[in-house]
Amino acid sequence: MQQWRNRRILDLLGMETPIIQAPMAGADSVRLALAVCKAGGLGSFACALKSLDEVRASVQKLREATDRPFNLNFFCHVMQAPSQADIERWRDFLRPFYVRWGLDPETVPPSRLRMPFDKEACRFVEEIRPPVVSFHFGLPAPALVDRLKNRNIRILSTATSVAEAKWLEEHGCDAVIVQGVEAGGHRGMFLEKDPARQAGLFALLPQVADQVKIPLIATGGIADARGIVAAFALGASGVQMGTAYLFCPEAEIPPLYRKALEEVSESGTALTNLFSGRPARAIVNRYVEEGGLMSDAALPFPYAATLVLPLRNASERANSNDCMQLWAGQAAQLRRFSNSRGVLRGVPGGVFLGKRPLNVRGSALHQLENRYSQTRRRRKFHPNPGGQHAGLL
C-alpha cells in the first residue's frame, strides 16, 4: 500500500499522519492530545505551567487510552531574576490597568512561573520516557540533551531563523520545528533578538531546507490542507498546528477566548511582550492596544507574568476579554471559515478534504495535490479565503 511519499517525520516519530498538535501551555489537554494520537497524529502536552506530578497524571491517563506516540514540551529559557527597580518600573507601567479593575498593585499574590527544563525535569522525563520531547527557546544543557538521547527519546526544538535551525541541528535535535512569524503564542527565538526581523514561514522554510539536513516541521499560519501542501512543497516533512486546534472542543480555553478567536481577522493579532516579557502573538485586545504592543518596561520572561495575572483574572471575572491573554496566530480566521464549510473538520489530527477524510495510508500528499489542482481546474478560482476558495479544499 502506498504511503505518504515523504516519510521522514513519520518514521522518526512513529506516527501515521505528519501532523503534530502544537503543545499549548494553558490550552491543551489530555483529551486533545488523545484525540490527535488516535487520529494518527502526534498529540502534545505543554509542561511549562504544570507541576511534574500533574504531567505524570496526564501521561498516565493518555497511556491508559492509547499506545500511540506523544510529545512532552518544555521551555528552556534562562531565569534572570529582576531587580527591585525593574519590578517597580513594571508595576508603574501596569498601575493604570490595576486602577481600572479596582486592584492594588502592591499586594499581588505569588503565582506559578513558567520554569525551564532542569535536572529534576530531566530525571522525570528519563523515568516517564515519552517517545518525543520538544523544546521552546533553544535546548537545555548538552548533558541533559545527551541523557534524553541515551533513552532513545526523540528531540525537537523550534527555530525562527536559518541560524537557529543550524544551531539546533549541530546541538543534537532530531528534527527542527520551523516557526514562521504568523505563529500564535511565544516566538521560539533564542539566538535572534529582534521580533521585527522575524520571517514568515513561506520565506523561512525553503531557506532552512536548503541549509539543514535533518527533517523539518513547519509551523505558523497553517490551518487547512492548502497550508499542509504548501509546507511540504517548501521542504517540510511534517506540520505543527496550534491555533487551528484551539477551535476543537477538546481545547481547554475559556468561552471568552473562544469567542475572540471566532471573531478575529487576519490583522487582528500582533506580537506583544506585555503578558510574559517575551514576544508572543496574541489577539489585540484593549490591554495590548493601550500598552503599545511591546514595552521596555516589561520584566524579563517569565517574571512579567506574575504582575499581569491579577489583571487577566479580573478581566475574565468581569466577563470582559480586555486584559485576557489570547494567544492566536494570523490564520485563525481560516479555521473559522473552514469550520463553517466543513472543510478541515473539527476532528483533531484529521485532515479532511470537503467531506471526505484523507486516506492517510495512501499517498496523502499526492491526494492533496491532485484534489487541490483538480478542484481548481473544475471551479473558478476565487481569491477570497472566506468565499469560494475556502470551499475548494
Ligand SMILES: Cc1cc2nc3c(=O)[nH]c(=O)nc-3n(C[C@H](O)[C@H](O)[C@H](O)COP(=O)(O)O)c2cc1C
Ligand atoms: C495558545 C497557544 C499556546 C502555545 N504554547 C506553546 C507552548 O507551551 N510550547 C511551545 O513550544 N509552543 C507553544 N505555542 C506555539 C506553537 O508551538 C506553534 O508554534 C504555533 O501555534 C504555530 O502557529 P499557529 O498557531 O498559527 O498554528 C503555543 C501556541 C498557542 C496558539
